[in-house]
Each structure stands twice: as C-alpha cells, then as structure tokens.
Amino acid sequence: MSQTVQLTVPMPANLARLRFPKALDDRLHYLLDLQSSQGKLTPTERKExxxxxxxxxxxTILKLGAQVKSLK
Known part of the structure; x- marks a missing residue:
C-alpha cells in the first residue's frame, strides 16, 4: 500500500534571486565542454x-517554487 505525504515548506521571499555561484557554474561548464571535446571524463570529473x-x-527547482508562490 502506498501513501502520499504532502509537506508545506515556507520559502524565503528572496529565493527567486538566488544564483549558482559563478565559480561553480564556470567549473560545471568547463567539465561539460571537456566531456564534449574528449568524449568522456575521468571518474572523479564525472562525479564532480x-x-x-x-x-x-x-x-532551479527552488527558484521555480518561489516564483510560483509569488504568483498566488
């Protein structure tokens, strides 16, 4: 038997403005570009x-949730 549980979590008002830090975004794009150019990543790079x-x-999911809540 399956059950559904619904939780309501208050979202901070400024959450929609939250950004992924530039250094982490740059690193992710670097790894994705590396994968595209070389065809694969090392196991450590893949985990990262x-x-x-x-x-x-x-x-992204948190920001979308905050945006939807602000429309209500």
Missing amino acids: AEGLERMASML
Whole structure:
C-alpha cells in the first residue's frame, strides 16, 4: 500500500534571486565542454560534474517554487 505525504515548506521571499555561484557554474561548464571535446571524463570529473548538476537542478527547482508562490 502506498501513501502520499504532502509537506508545506515556507520559502524565503528572496529565493527567486538566488544564483549558482559563478565559480561553480564556470567549473560545471568547463567539465561539460571537456566531456564534449574528449568524449568522456575521468571518474572523479564525472562525479564532480554530476554533483554540480544536481546542485544547479535543485536551485532551479527552488527558484521555480518561489516564483510560483509569488504568483498566488
């Protein structure tokens, strides 16, 4: 039997303005460019790129949530 749990988490008003730090964004783009040009990354580089991508995706989801909430 599956159950659904819904949580309401208050979002800070300034969350929509939050940005991924430039150094991390630059590093992620560097790794993605490296993968495109060389065809693959080392295992360490791949883990780093995956971690940075997860962080960027989570930030995007949080920002979208804040924007939707501001429209209500």
